[in-house]
Amino acid sequence: METVESKVKDQLDVFALRDQFPVLARKVHDGKPLVYLDNAATAQRPLKVIEAMDEFYRYYNANVHRGVHQLSVEASEAFEGARESVRRLLNADSIREIVFTRGTTEAINLVAQAYLRPRLKEGDEILITHMEHHSNIVPWQILCEQTGAVLKVAPINHQGELLVDELAAMINERTRLIGMVHVSNALGTINPVEEVCRIARQHNVPVLVDGAQATPHMAVDVQALGCDFYCISAHKMYGPTGIGALWAGESTLEEMPPWQGGGEMINRVSFDGTTYNDLPHKFEAGTPNISGAIGFGKAVEFLEETGLEGIVWQEERLLDYATEKMQAVDGLTVIGTAKHKGPVVSFTLEGAHPNDIGTIVDHYGVAIRTGHHCAMPVMQFFGVPATARVSFAPYNLRNEIDIFVKALGKAREMLA
Amino acid sequence: MALDQLYQQVILDHNRSPHHNGRLDGATHSARGQDALCGDDILIELRVVEGRIEKAAFSGEACAITTASASMLMDWLVGRSLAETTAAYERFSQLLDEPESTDDPELGEMNHLRSVSGFPARVRNALLPWRTTLSALEC
Numbered sequence: 001m002e003t004v005e006s007k008v009k010d011q012l013d014v015f016a017l018r019d020q021f022p023v024l025a026r027k028v029h030d031g032k033p034l035v036y037l038d039n040a041a042t043a044q045r046p047l048k049v050i051e052a053m054d055e056f057y058r059y060y061n062a063n064v065h066r067g068v069h070q071l072s073v074e075a076s077e078a079f080e081g082a083r084e085s086v087r088r089l090l091n092a093d094s095i096r097e098i099v100f101t102r103g104t105t106e107a108i109n110l111v112a113q114a115y116l117r118p119r120l121k122e123g124d125e126i127l128i129t130h131m132e133h134h135s136n137i138v139p140w141q142i143l144c145e146q147t148g149a150v151l152k153v154a155p156i157n158h159q160g161e162l163l164v165d166e167l168a169a170m171i172n173e174r175t176r177l178i179g180m181v182h183v184s185n186a187l188g189t190i191n192p193v194e195e196v197c198r199i200a201r202q203h204n205v206p207v208l209v210d211g212a213q214a215t216p217h218m219a220v221d222v223q224a225l226g227c228d229f230y231c232i233s234a235h236k237m238y239g240p241t242g243i244g245a246l247w248a249g250e251s252t253l254e255e256m257p258p259w260q261g262g263g264e265m266i267n268r269v270s271f272d273g274t275t276y277n278d279l280p281h282k283f284e285a286g287t288p289n290i291s292g293a294i295g296f297g298k299a300v301e302f303l304e305e306t307g308l309e310g311i312v313w314q315e316e317r318l319l320d321y322a323t324e325k326m327q328a329v330d331g332l333t334v335i336g337t338a339k340h341k342g343p344v345v346s347f348t349l350e351g352a353h354p355n356d357i358g359t360i361v362d363h364y365g366v367a368i369r370t371g372h373h374c375a376m377p378v379m380q381f382f383g384v385p386a387t388a389r390v391s392f393a394p395y396n397l398r399n400e401i402d403i404f405v406k407a408l409g410k411a412r413e414m415l416a
Numbered sequence: 417m418a419l420d421q422l423y424q425q426v427i428l429d430h431n432r433s434p435h436h437n438g439r440l441d442g443a444t445h446s447a448r449g450q451d452a453l454c455g456d457d458i459l460i461e462l463r464v465v466e467g468r469i470e471k472a473a474f475s476g477e478a479c480a481i482t483t484a485s486a487s488m489l490m491d492w493l494v495g496r497s498l499a500e501t502t503a504a505y506e507r508f509s510q511l512l513d514e515p516e517s518t519d520d521p522e523l524g525e526m527n528h529l530r531s532v533s534g535f536p537a538r539v540r541n542a543l544l545p546w547r548t549t550l551s552a553l554e555c
Contacts, residue, residue: 355541384455
């Protein structure tokens with residue numbers, strides 16, 4: 001192991017960081033060390049998250065907000081404490097603005113149905129970009145089918161960058177919402193959200209941001225960005241699956257009707273009528289994912305304790321190193337070469353289908369993603385059926401990239 | 417090792433130089449088979465005369481396993497009846513479920529594809545050409 005790798009600018013001890021992730025010590029396929037380069041699909045979980053969730057189930061498992069007994073009080077405090085952690089993560093004004101959801105996908109669907117649907121008339125427009133994940137395409141398509149609204153798509157260039165001027169030119173008096181991804185999972189592109197929000201504000205058009213891939217890699221300040229909705233998933237940022245959040249301004253959430261009905265989101269129910277609970281509970285029908293929320297809160301703490309500056313520094317190093325090593329591979333094309341990129345490299349390799357590359361490198365212990373990455377329009381734009389993708393976290397090592405590139409060579413030898 | 421079993425020479429050869437690869441003039445039956453997740457997208461075209469497959473061809477983009485499976489299947493299909501094809505699909509599926517079973521002489525080279533069973537994520541690739549063929553034949 002390179003000693004140089006163990007300290008990043010005295011900010012991040014990578015090996016100490018790795019020790020926090022038990023799965024990284026795993027061996028796969030007859031004793032090969034796991035090289036986990038599929039972090040954009042889901043990151044791994046540190047002990048802090050795993051243990052907090054375990055502790056909840058062991059010591060104070062109870063339903064929240066409804067009990068007078070000690071366990072329920074403890075569970076409610078931990079659950080609402082996690083909401084405060086998510087508020088801090090996004091620099092929201094108040095915990096009333098943090099709605100727990102199953103993840104980014106559910107947050108977008110909530111906005112589509114509870115915010116936009118009542119406002120939409122036939123012929124109104126929803127504007128998204130060509131690099132969206134399916135979760136920021138399909139809910140709008142469903143909404144268009146329901147209302148007669150029209151989905152418009154802002155173009156990208158061959159580096160995988162959003163053409164902001166073209167997007168701006170597409171905004172008109174019928175535009176009711178702009179949906180855009182902060183960091184593209186398929187290309188790595190970091191979009192100029194602040195700039196788009198500024199343009200949108202001039203036209204009084206609200207902006208929804210899919211931030212699933214942003215929070216693990218950068219500081220997100222919803223107030224500075226100037227967006228109207230920000231959607232995130234815990235599992236992309238070292239938290240558990242099945243939990244995420246929607247951030248929206250308090251007045252916006254107040255105006256919105258409930259989305260799902262049930263327990264927890266009500267104030268008083270009678271057969272003559274029902275009144276709804278306060279924010280954010282109005283949007284959280286049913287028993288929530290309590291352990292998930294607690295794990296989510298701990299994931300925020302993990303990011304705070306590790307320090308985003310060190311994380312970004314390490315990820316940029318990994319991205320630069322991987323890009324350089326991969327571009328030296330004969331027949332390899334990087335898909336997505338934006339100037340501002342997150343730690344993601346999508347690629348194709350001449351004569352080797354991504355699926356076969358994935359299977360072969362897996363045999364050498366390297367976990368990568370292959371396929372369309374839930375972004376089929378991106379694949380269509382670049383004229384490829386699928387790509388292979390490596391994506392990094394701060395616990396990855398340059399020597400893991402070497403192992404991957406070597407495995408890539410084996411794939412090429414085998415298939416060429 | 418298992419990887420060598422999956423990408424054994426006969427499979428790699430079919431992938432490099434697939435048989436009956438291209439469009440088929442005078443096709444009477446055709447179907448498109450897509451596996452959106454991994455990006456496979458194939459077109460199977462058949463010429464059926466009096467209940468028997470006279471010609472078969474496939475085209476499109478696919479991974480090595482789908483390509484090899486399609487190539488071997490196209491070879492096998494020529495001269496087969498619809499009933500034979502349906503019955504063979506059952507036997508081929510079984511072969512992938514039970515890789516320890518003995519070779520099925522009826523399936524010829526396709527017996528080599530049993531190694532795919534060790535890679536559960538790839539079984540659907542070996543089956544895609546078959547399913548597409550049955551869909552073309554409306555079996």
